[in-house]
Amino acid sequence: MTSRRRFIALLPLPLLGAASLARAQAMPVDPKDPQAAALGYTPDATKTDKAKYPKYAPPQACGNCALYQGAAGSTSGPCPIYAGKVVQAKGWCSAYTKKA
16 A cells, blocks of 8 residues: 555656746846847846947836736746746846737
8 A cells, every 4th residue: 555655755746836946946037148148138127238229218128028927016027038037027138029
């Protein structure tokens, strides 16, 4: 007969909340990361180099980008451009696309 402990030990990790744990520990995008640097990511849109990125115009920010997957009103959230990492809602990069 299988004990309850043995049964729980055999469960796949996602069923035990590992996926939630991974989301909670997502690392923020480092502006020095090669992909972030290539796209001009900055955690504060107001500090975007407007000479280098003339496409930037206030109030553009990750929080109102179509790619941003964070909850409305959150301070940070995932972005498919930076897989497995989170961007600041007040950040910006040249992949910005206005939310419809």
